[in-house]
Amino acid sequence: MAVFGTVFMPEMAITTFENDTWSETKFVSSESIPMHPGAHVLHYSSTCFEGLKAFRHDDGGIYVFRMDQNLNRFEQSSQLLNLPAIDKAQVEQMILSIVGQYASDVPEPPGSMYIRPTHVGTEASIGKAAAPSLTSLLYVLLSPVGDYFTGGAKPLRLLLDETGMRCAPHMGMIKSGGNYASALGPILAARSEVQADQILFCPNGDVQETGAANFILIDGNEVITKTLDSSFLHGVTRSSILTLAADLGMTVSERNISVDELLERAAKPGVEAALSGTAAVLTPVGTFIHNDKEYQVGNGEAGPTTQKLRQALNDIQWGKAPDKHNWLVKVK
Template sequence: MSKKVNIDWENLGFDYIKTDYRYVSRWKDGKWDEGKLVEDNKLSISEASTALHYGQQCFEGLKAYRTKDGKIQLFRPDQNAKRLNKSCKRLLMPEIPEEKFIDACIQVVKANEHYVPPYGTGATLYIRPFVIGVGDNVGVKPAPEYLFCVFCVPVGPYFKGGLTPVNFTVSDYDRAAPEGTGGVKVGGNYAASLLPHELAVKKGFADCIYLDPSTHTKIEEVGAANFFGITKDDKFVTPKSPSILPSITKYSLMHVAKEYLGMEVEERDVYIDKLDEFKEAGACGTAAVITPIGGIEYKGDLHVFYSETEVGPVTKKLYDTLTGIQFGDVEAPEGWIVEVK
C-alpha cells in the first residue's frame, strides 16, 4: 500500500470522509472533456445551475472491495454505468460513455487505494458518481453545461456484529409519481422521502414502506431500498413496477437465488394485504446489501415474518453468497467483477 491512513477500520460508519482525489469531467459544446483527478473537494458552479433550481442531477452508488489476497475489485460497475445513463436520458442530460464511467471509477479507487479497507473488516470503499447540470441558465430547460464527478469514501459494514432484522411501517406518502422519476436515481426521489422517513423513525421504525402511487395496494420500495420476500415454498419474490428503482443488488440476488441456491424467482406484484405468503422478507441495496425485515406495520397491525430478532436462514444464505462474491470468496458469474490494477 502506497500510504498509511489513520482510520479505525473496525468502527467505520456511513459518513463522509474526505479522501485524497476525486474525478471531474465537464460537458461543454456537445462533448465531454477527458476528465482529470483533482484534490479539491469543493465544486465551483454558477448560481443559476439547473442542478440547484430544477433538480437536473442524478447519481450512483457502488463499492470497491479488498479480497483475501489483497486485490481490489469493483462489483458490476457496467450496471451502474447503464443505470446512470438511464437517469441522464430521463432528465435530458448527456450520457456518459460506459468505458469513461468505469475508467473514472478505477482512477478514483487507484488514487485512493490506501482508503480501501482491509479484507475481513466488512468495510468497503463506497464510490459516488454523479452528474449535475451547471452553467448560467434561468429558464426551465436543460443546462448548457454538465459536470460528471466521482468521489469515494471508506464505509463500515451496515450492521455491526451481523445481520439484524428491523421493523418498517407503511407510509401514506408516495416517493414518486406513477409515470414519474421513481425508476431512475435522481435526488428528487430522495428529497421526497426525508419527511416520511423521519415520521417512521419517530414512531419507532427503521424506515417506511412505500406503496404503488396509483392504487396504494402494492409494495414498491422499502425506504431507499428494494423489497424481496421468500414464500413458504421457497420462491424469491420481488415487486415489479416502472416506479421502482432497478436495484443492481436486487437483480444480483435474483441471479444468486436461481443459479446458486436453485430457487424459483418471480418479479411480480406484491400486495400489502397478502404478507402472510412470505416466511422471510428483506430490503436490498448497495449500502446494506440486505436488511432483514422483522415486521411490517400496516393499519395498526404488525405482521412479523421469520423473527424480529433473528435473520431467516434463506436471507442469511443469500447475504453470505452475494457478499462472498463481492469480496472474492465465492466464484462470481462471468463479467460481474472488474479488478482494479
Template sequence: MAAFGTVFMPKMSCSEFNGSEWSQPSLVASDQLTLHPAAHVLHYSSTCFEGLKAFRHDDGRVKIFRMDRNVARMAQSSRLLSLPAFDEAMLSDMIVETVRAFADEVPEAPGAMYIRPTHIGTEPAVGKAAAPSATSLLYVLLSPVGDYFASGASALRLLIEEEGMRCAPHMGMVKSGGNYASAMQPTLEAKAHYQADQVLFCPNGDVQETGAANFLLIDGNEVITKPLNSSFLHGVTRDSLLTLAKDLGMTVTERDFTVTELLERAAHDDCEAALSGTAAVLAPVGTLIHQGQEHRVGSGEPGPKAQALRKALNDIQWGHAEDRYGWLTHL
C-alpha cells in the same frame, strides 16, 4: 468509527461538459466544488448518481463489483433527466482510475471502498424550469466504509404506506436526488410516530419499495419481488441476489403483489423479508406496521434464507467464491 459515507478520499475524478464536448477527466481536490448560485441543479434537481463498491481480496488485489451495470444505469438516469449524454467508457475509466489512485486505502473485508459517481446540471439559468441544462459536471467520489452491520444485523421495522408514493411513477427508475428527498418526510414521520426504520411505499395496496432500497419477500423457498417497471429503482444488488437465489435452488417470482397478500404470507413461520441495496446488501425485516397494528414477519428475527443470500453475494464480492458471472472488474 465515522458514520457510513462521511469520510472521503482527498481527490476525485472530474469531467465537465461545456455545451459541445467533454473535458479530459482529471483528478481534482474533492473537498470543494464551485457552482454558480443559479446552477440548474440547485433549482431544478438535474442530478443523478450511483453507488457501487470496490473490494480488497485476500491476495491484496482490488476488484470493483458490477461497474458495467451501474454505469449503464447512470447513463439511463442522465437520459431520463435530459442531462448531457456521456460516453459510458469514459465514466468507467474515471471510476477505475480513481479507485486505482487510492487502491491502498481500500479496506479489507468486511469493509469496502464506496464509489459515488455523480452527474449534475451546471448551466446558470433560473429560467429553464422546463428546459434541460446545456452544461454539466460528472465526478467520482470515493469513501472507505466499514461493515454496514458492524454491531449486528438487527431486523428492521417498516411502516406500510398505502396512500403516498416514494416519487412520481415515471421517475422511479431514475436514481435522482429528488426521489430520495420526496421520501424523506414520510420516513422521518414514521420514525417519530412508529419507531419505524423505513417506509414501505404501497400505493393503492401495490407493494413497491422503501425510500432507499428494494423490497424482497422470502416465503419458504420462494423469493417474491415486484417486476421491473418505471415506478421503482432497478437495483443492481436486487438483480444480483435474484440470480444467486436461483443458484441456491430457490424459486424467483417477479410479479405484482398486494399488501393483503404480504401480510398473509408474513404470518407464515418460515417467511422472511429483506431490503436490498449497495450499502447493506440485504437487510432483514422483522416487523410490518399497518394501520397502527404490528405484524411480525416469520420469527421476527433475521432468517436463514436472507442470511444465506447475503453471504453468497458477499463471498463473490470478497473473492471467497468463484465469480461465475463476470461481475468483478480487475484494476
C-alpha cells in the same frame, strides 16, 4: 469508527460537458466543485448518481463489483433527466483510475471503498424551469466505509404506507437526489410516531420499495419481488440477489404483490422479508406495521435464507467464492 459515508479520499475524478463535448478527465480536490449559484441543478434538480463498491481480496487485488450495471443505470438516469449523454467508457476509466490511485486505502472486508459517480446540470440559467441544462459536471467521489450495521443487522420495522409514494411514478427508476428528499418527511414521521426504521411504500396496496432500498419476500423456496417498471429503482443488488437465488435452485417470482398478500404470507412460519441495496447488502425485516397493528414476519428474526443469500453475495465480492457471472472488474 466514522459514520458510514462521511469520510472521503482527498481527490476525485472530474469532467465537464461544454460545447457538445466532454473534457479530459482531471483529478482535483474533493473539497469543492466549481458551480455558479444559478446552476440548473440548484434550482431544478437536474442530478443523478450511482453507488457501487470496490473490494479488497486476500491476494491484495482490488475489484469493482458490477460496474457495467451501474454505468448502464447512470446512462439511463442521465437520459431520463435530459442531462447530456455520458461517455460510459470515460466514466469507467474515471472509476478505475481514481480507485487505483487510492487502492491502498480500500479497507479489508467487511469494509469496502464506496464509489459515488455524480452527474449534475451546471448551466447558469434560472429561466430554464422547463428546459434542460446544456452543460454539466460529472465527478467520481470515493468514501472508504465499514459495515453499514456496526452492531450487526438487526431485523427492521417497516411501516406499510398505502396512501403515499416515494416519488413521482415516472421518476422511480431514476437514481436522483430529489427522490430521496421527497421520502424523508414520511420516513421521519414514521420513526417518530411508530418507531419504524423505514417506510415500505405501497400506493393503492401495491408493494413497491422503501425510501432507499428494494423489497424482497422469501416464502420457502420462492423469492418474490415486484416486477420491474418505471415506478421504482432497478437495484443492482436486487438483480444480483435474484441471480444467486436462481443459482441456489430457488424459484424467482417477479410480480406485483398486494399488501393483503404480504400480510397473509408474513404470518406463515419460515417466511422472511428483506431489503436489498448497495450499502446494506441484504437486511432482514422483522415487523410490518399497518393500520396501527404490528405483524411479525416469520419468527421476527433474521432468517436463514436471507443470511445465506447475503453471504453468497459477500463471498463473491470478497473473493471467497468463484465469480461465475463475471461481476468483478480488477482495478488495473
